[in-house]
Amino acid sequence: MLSRLRPREFVASIYEIDWRELYRRGMRAVLTDLDNTLVEWNSPVATPQLLTWLNEVRTLGFEVCIVSNNDAKRVLEFAERVGIPAIYKAGKPRRRSYLKAMRMLGVEPSATVMVGDQIFTDVLGANRLGLYTILVKPIHPREFVGTRLMRRMERLILRQLPSPAVAADTEDRNER
Template sequence: MFERLMPHMRVNTIYDIDLHALKEQGIIGIITDLDNTLVGAKVPLATPELVKWLDVVRDLGFKVVIVSNNNQTRVAKFAEPLNIPSIHAARKPANRAFKAALTVLELRAEQTAVIGDQMMTDVLGGRRMGLHTILVNPITPADEGFGTRINRIMERFVLSRLRKKGLWPEEDRK
């Protein structure tokens, strides 16, 4: 059961993702979480570094959509200046928002990666939909809301089980 929470790839930040390797795997779409994945949870707009990264992503031919459990005001204020489609109040890990994101991207699941900082929402939801899952370390864990803090407690439990099975290295995140 815990294997459904294991990402296909783990990286420190989005900037550590090998975009060329994703393309070689046939992945041309990216569904990305917003808070603590692209920027800290309290950062209202994209950083210059993120804007550059998104330019590279687009130059390589990737399609991108932001899928967030956050509210419309937060998500739209962030996504609109970047000209990136978004889905707010996603209720990840439910399938509905991931299906909607695939429709927006006009891609199939096997052509798409989901990037996020939470095993219980981004990885579980992505794996259930057949997406390539990439787990990043949260940018500013101290700024997380109550629901995310509960998810982090569950993640620690899952990680302890995965470590006991030898499926997750001791020195890695969390």
């Protein structure tokens, strides 16, 4: 159970991820959570930094799709503004929306990264399908009231997990 909750990487933000290296390792698609991963919860504003990032990862060769549990209006308005496909009311951690997104983009789970700020939705659902999971720190403390309860449980899990950075290093060493 714990291993399903454990991200492959845990970083401060999407801007701290080595996307070039992930592409080199065969990753071709990025499924991303929206609220508190790309922008603040319910914020309609795509920051210049986010737009630059989007441009960079797409130039590298990644397909990008938002997979969000938020509602149609919020998710589609934002996705349209930044020009990427999106799935709303995704029902994460259920598998169907990840599968739908990968079908849309034409990619396999083994070539797909999922990035999000929540263990019990973003990470758990993606791990169930064998995606490469990256947990980011929430952009801003303000969030959906239901999420705050989850955060308490998340803290318990995070405390029990070895540092993801250290774990990744160990795996690399074993491979050599």
